[in-house]
Amino acid sequence: MARAYNFSAGPTALPIEVLQEAHEEFFDFADTGMSVMEISHRSKVFVELAQQVELDLRAVLKVPSHYRVLFLHGGASLQFSQVPMNLLGGKGTADYIHTGLWSGKAIRAARRYCDVRIVASSERSGFDRIPATTEWHCNSNAAYLHYTENETVHGVQFPAAPVSSVPLVCDACSSLLSKPIDVAKHGLIYASAQKNMGAAGVTAVIVDEALLNTPLDITPDVLNYTHLAQAGSMLNTPATFPWYLTGLTLKWIVRAGGIEQIYQANKAKAELLYQTIDNSNGFYINKVLQEFRSINNVTFTLADAALEKVFLTLADQAGIKGLEGHASVGGMRASLYNAVTLPAVDALASFMKEFQRVHG
Structure with a gap:
């Protein structure tokens, strides 16, 4: 069967080697006699798989030890709310850089929880650039500064991470694992898997431990980063097959x-x-x-x-x-x-x- 050339914005192409490996293990994962989709997420074999995926992501991205790595549900759209729920830390305002459709969605979601200050925007020019830093008006009392590293709709990308005096939050959904990123410059990075990490269904969140433990009172347990970290991202049944595919994709990146x-x-x-x-x-x-x-x-x-x-x-x-x-x-x-x-x-x-x- 001839394979198409797939330029979709996501879900998108998976490495053929990953598809082949998943195909070979589809009916019998790790000699269990079952598919990885059929085994318990509490079983020893899946817990070991989940731990290895985290270790591989840490190694590939050089994640410092004081960061927690979570594998969650909901994609960027849920993170637009989950970030302010968890990171406001008693502060009433957060800063956002507006560079396209997805940063706009993040801004609208965050306004439900705090006063959002748009510190810079390229909307007037049709989102054809990243605003010059001389145009930014950041707030030193903000809970965090949020930016969308790559805007998939407008095709605009930050040439470098912003410099910030407050915790830096990065929506890296379409760029994580496609280029180097200095995790230590960020308080939190989030990215859904269906671009460069695997299949839709998993969202990786990398968060500095110093930002945990101060969620809004309204934050449900299942959206509380602290509780999720304590539960190893398994507060409820996770998306086991996409998590597995992320692991295969990480190993492919290492081989590449x-x-x-x-x-x-x-x-x-x-x-x-x-x-x-x-x-x-x-x-x-x-x-x-x-x-x-x-x-x-x-x-x-x-x-x-x-x-x-x-x-x-x-x-x-x-x-x-x-x-x-x-x-x-x-x-x-x-x-x-x-x-x-x-x-x-x-x-x-x-x-x-x-x-x-x-x-x-």
């Missing part, structure tokens, strides 16, 4: 040479696609300022918008899938997550050049 090698590969993929766009003499357009272009999500439109449906239809027929832009902005988006190969991006670039030759 670790984060730095993955990062170099991701940069090469993005550079190839951006060159195709930039060399098209305006046939394809990317509006993001160059220094803030995402290596994870390459967004583009056609100068002739009437051709976009034709482009997507022909791409799909050619086995190039998942190029539709987010419904809020339209256009096209190629997500270049870890498991998307350079040959897949080369196939997309070749298709784009041929499409331009025929329709330009």
